[in-house]
Amino acid sequence: MSGLFDTLSVIILLTSFVLVANKRIKSYIKTFRIQSAFIALAAGIMGIQSITSEGRIDVLVVCFVIVVLKVIYIPKLLNRTYSGVEYKVEKDFILNIPILVLICCGLVVFTHFCIASIDGISQGYNDLQIINSVSVVMIGLFFMISRKKAIGQIIGFLVLENGIFITAMFATDGMPFIVDMGIFIDMLTAVMIMGIMVYQISDKFDTINIDKLNKLKG
Amino acid sequence: MGFLLLVIPLISVLLFFLVKKRLFLHVISLTASGLMMMIALPLAGDVIAKGTVEYAHYGGFFYLDSLSIIVLDIVLLIGFFAAIYSVQYLEVDVRRGKLDFGKVRLYYILMQLFLFTMILALTVKNMGIMWIAIEATTLASVFLVGFHNDRYALEAAWKYVIICSVGIAVAMLGIIFLHLSSIGVLESRELLQWTALMENAGRLNDSTARLAFIFILVGFGTKAGLAPMHTWLPDAHSQAPAPISALLSGVLLNSAMYGIIRMAAVVNKSLGSSIYTGRLLMAMGMLSIVIAAVFILTQKDYKRLLAYSSIEHMGIIAVAIGFFTPLSLFGGLLHMINHSLTKSMLFLCSGSLLQKFETKQIPRIKGVLKMLPFSGTAFLFGLFAIAGMPPFSVFASELGILMSVFNEGSYIIGAVLAILFVIVFAGIATAMFRIFYGSNENKDLEPGEENIPGTLIIMTLLVIIGITGLWMPDPIIELIHQAQSIISGV
């Protein structure tokens, strides 16, 4: 069974690579949606397991929430925000795509190098999954760095959140239920707030290019 | 009883939505924060007596011990002071046509939510919930940072929300690894409860715990403004309204530092020594102090200057926690208290300055002592205090920390610390003192305080930090000793 999760984790990792390779904001959102879908799938499988084995349904609920939030609602929200702010077509990333992707590979290797050696993880059955998901976190953070547009940063943040979620899921069959819910609420609020701020930014600075926000220094 | 602390802010938020007049807004916020302080201070007594305050309801998530009560009382005390200060502060802005009813309401709602999240973070036993609450503090205060809603405020708010969310997310990763390290050690109902973690720390998985610690250090360190994750802090603190800056700097940083302390306690106990966490904390702390010291020297914006000084003091506390000896922990906790009181007083003073002179630029200000006889004087003394001049309270804790450092025989660090304190003082002196003397150019400013209750608050704080430098009330000393023994896990 863990083989399936390994595959899923690899797929999720791949989706984040795809995300880094993307050029258009529309496609960021699409990729994020796909990634969340896979996460939901993984959560679903795990939920069924836990029902059959010990009769807990909370993981299924979590899976459901993921579907609702990350697959449906947040991408819609982001699309609306994105179409709300007028958007000049300009190069959005700092380095060009291949280099970014290479760096991400480097990140994965680095994560493996740093984490695989930790006995608490390596002796566990699930070190590959943890490594993959931590790399997803790293890639998400790196994505935030590599993109100039506000929405790009939001997506990066969401991917980072995804990474953390699957880390929790793969490492420890999910956090306590209340904690998971709290995390989702927080994330939702955060995304909403960021969305609102994207609007404000775009009408104050008439761009959503974050590099323009550099007045406060020193 | 203690639950009221969590209920009152929410109720007051509802009430804010109901009322229609500014006066009622003020009244509600004052009563709410006043009540909470009334409740919280006696709790300290219970804690001293019984050691902890716990309730069985709702899975007994509510938990207070002497460590959290210290931070909690600081939160509510300064929250109350900030509430009092806000009244006239907002009124003046309304009179100048900068605010309307809606904005004032928004301000109070967010402020109460902000307080609520911090109280939650400090009163729960479960690290996951604590994390959620701390993340929520960011979300609650974003719009307070961006309250003025101009380009600068917006930029500050954006940086604040992005950087802090990322940092906190990393902290989540750390908590997950802590969770992982405790798999099979704790049974499911006490998962992530740090009391349980503390009890069974010996049996946690060391290496995972270490990994967890670095993520949590980075995460909460971001929130606590440790270099090099401090970058959001000067912007946010300088752009937020003065009472909010006071809360951010005097309270929020402490709550984040509280998380780090809890975590360090667990990890140290499971590793059996404080070397690992100590090195990291000291490195980050020294780096913060150095950065603050260097940046203060040529600072032109007095609120940014105060913000950097907050970074410095967080660094000092981090170093103290890093040494993890009884004396250093004592000094560190004492320093938390002293720094919060002093720094919040300074930020309140800066609010009065800002409303009087309507600029944050140091070179444009002169004759503060003439213009603001009381809060100006308090500002001057506060600067001396924050720079560690006796007889003010910050000096006492800094002295304690230095003593612990030298006691450990690490003379270099101690000497560097002392020199850095001096550099910071020199920076503050050369940058700031000129604003106090002489007389202002533009004559249309008339001398006198606008914010009378606020000035009273400032004066009270000044008296407190003046007295506690030499004579700290015994209960507080007792609390700190208990907290210190809790942290060192003996």
Add this chain to the structure above:
Amino acid sequence: MSYIIYIIIQILTIVLTAPLVNGIIKKAKALSQKRTGPPVFQMYYDLYKLIRKGTVVSDVSSWIYKAAPYVVFSTALAAALLVPVSTLVTPANSIPGDFILMVSVFALGRFFMMAAGLDTGSTFGGMGSSREAMISSLAEPSILVCLFTAGLISGSTSLDRMMTFMQGTGTPLTHPATVLLFLALLSIIMMETARIPVDDPATHLELTMVHEAMLLEYSGRHLALMEYGAAIKQLVFMTLLVNLLVPHDQIIGFAGAGAVVLSLLIYLLKVILLAVLIALVEINTVKFRLFSIPNLAALSFILSFLAFLQYFLMGGGHVWFV
């Protein structure tokens, strides 16, 4: 009792001899320039005449101006009390005073002289005081180091003990240290007593005068006191030189009043010789520019410092002579 006698002898000898020394120096210079020059006793006549004249006092001046001559005169004499002309009459327990005190007493006189120079509000007075200030501050270190070394050699700072010790050592001028000290003291005398090359006592050209410039306003008895004080100061320094480095009392075999008279006579002889020597030096040097004086000061300082080193290279202690 012996103390009283000592004081009387000191004062009489110094007071009576001082103008004579001046006269001798003038005479020697004159002769060397193929002039007859004034008689050696000229200064006595001058002083007597000045005392009998009325005095003109600048209306700008204050009491400082009038007090200065008396202070200068009495300090010079008081200093003279500390420098025994003959060790045969010094009281049994030493004189209560040493060369540090002597320097300080002279400083008192100089202070008033400089102040008086400024008191009249004239440009010359100020110029004189300012230059005097410079020269004195240049001379001071070398005087102290020089006498300090002599004191170390003889194990005390009080002058009569130093002189007695030097007598015990036979003829000290055979030792390099004392030779250096001799030269140092000689140049110090040149600086302290307003002699060429530092200052020309005979000139009244404002560019060159130092000591005279301060006295420019003085007339009558005030001037007399000033001149007399200067003469006494000069004699005191000469006494210091001759009695310290060329002691003579040890060659007197017998005691009693006769011995005292003899020793005083020898003392006079030494002083006159030294006066001639000073005259020779004055004749053979030209007056320095004001700002070359530091070189002379440096010279004398180096001499005394070398003497100090000599003393230690010889192993020091108080026994190296015998």
Add this chain to the structure above:
Amino acid sequence: MGALQIENYIQMSVLLFTIGALAALALGKRDRLCNLVSNGICIASGLLLMVASVMKLLGASGLIQIGLLRSTLPFLALEMKIDNLSALFLMVLSVLVVCVSIYSIGYISHYYGKRKVGLFNFLYITFILSMIFVFTSSNAVFFYIAWEAMSLLSYFLVIFESERMENQRAGTLYIVMTHIATAFLLIGFMIIYSYTKSFDLFGSSDAIPDTAKNIIFILFVLGFGTKAGAIPVHIWLPYAHPAAPSNVSALMSGIMIKTAIYGLIRFVLDFLGVQHVWWGALLIGVGIVSAVLGVAYALMEQDIKRLLAYSSVENIGIILIGLGVSFTALAQGNETVGALALIASTLHAVNHTFFKGGLFLGAGSVHYATGTKDIEKLGGLIKSMPITALLVLCFSLAISAIVPFNGFISEWLTYQSIFAYISPGQPGTNILFILAVAALGLAGALAAACFVKLFGISFLGLPRSEEISHVEEVPVVMNAGMGILAALCLLLGTFPLVIIRLIDGVAGELIGRSVFDQLQGGFVITWYSMDLTGTAISPFEILIALGVLTLLALLAIRVYGGKYIERKYGTWDCGFEGINSRMQYTATGFSKPVKIVFRILFRPSRKTEAIGGTDYYPDRIEYKVASESIFEKYVYLPAYSRVRTFSRKAKFLVQTGSIHNYLIYIFITILVLMAYNRFV
């Protein structure tokens, strides 16, 4: 006369001071009353303190302990302990306080209605209190707190007339410098604590290893040296002292910089115990430099109070030389000379307190009467202010080490201690000592020149500006305050054994060797050095001799010269019509020769420019001479600007304002920490 009574006296006076401070605040509105009351209380409690300390010094040695309020902070004990050393400095402090307070009754009157007299007196009294605590604190933390409080209060007094920009700058420079110095002290205390586990000043220092002691010594020399204003860490002093009101400058220059001397004796000589010869040698070196350069810079100053401030640097140098000799002697186990040199330097500290305090008060009187501190604008004041002139003359003689005033006695003792200690066998220190002798001589002569200039230019001759041609004498209380000090200078100068008897107790307690039996005589003070026959001086007899000889001279002249006929006439003006004040020698001109001789120190620069007219007949000629302090130009200013530029650059290098950089910081931190975790 048990210890109990002394204790009560001191408690009473501390209490009185506190009351006075509060009274000053309470009466803040009514200037005259407030001034009278607070200064009156100061005088009263000062007298109490003086009595107590003299009793302590005359009584048996031993500690007097007085507990103040308790502090809940674990490492802080607010307790006073008084031994002879503290008592001596307390005595000096109280004497000065009494005189200055008498003076202030008159002096502060020019603040009435203009400034907050209540606030000023409050600061003034609390400043005195803080100094009392500095001298009596029994514990390093308490000492540190009192020390910082002293700095803080004196800072507020320095910037009391804060509307002038240079006062603000002076204040900032002062507080920054002194705080840096205090950091060195703090580090020193901490090192001590880390070995002895206590802050007790009267504990033993055996637990401290030798290297640590050396480091601590260096730190203390830096810290206390800055407070004392020893070159090259003196730069705050010539700015801060002139900026303060004159009665405060008198306290600062008179006693506050002596707290550093007290600190050196207390911590190094008493607590650490002198370990090496080079400690003393270092002090002597610093002393030589300070003495010579200090007076040399003083001579160049045109501002009375700056001149006095630099002369304080000089005197600190002399004190340090004495202290250095004492250290060297003690390090080599020669306790007699150690005690003698200690007595010499402390005596000079005492003397300097009196005459420098008096001089600053005199400067205050001049400022009070004429409204200027610039020597070039003064002149001829001796006619309008005869008493002030006389007193300033006395102080000038005293500070120039001229008999029969007290400055000479301490210098004589310093010379004697050097003389007694130079002996074959240690060429290095010997050469240092003889250089010290030369330096003392040079400093003395330059000081004389300096104060002839101060006195002559500002009090004698013609008024150099219109407004000072008709000033009147200052109120009598001010002259009374100065008069007491002048009388003390004369008394201690003629009967030095009075004070030496008191100081001997200090040496006896610290070094365990009393040299009083070797320093004998009432009229004659004799020093029996090196078991040779003694060297004696008698300032008193010199005074008598001067009087008698003057009388004799007068008599002789009266006999031979007939009666005195005086004719008033104008000063010789080379035949021009009327000499005017512009023709007088200026202060700048007076110090010009020295400036040129020591040009290496001053880097004098001159600029003449003819304005208007033809080359031969310009309308106006401007002539500027400037001399600069080499330390500021070549050490402090460059360092300061370097630091500032670095900070400015670094700020924008790190805090770039781009959120991407900020995220990169976090990212890299995580990576680094993960790698660290991997390898550790």
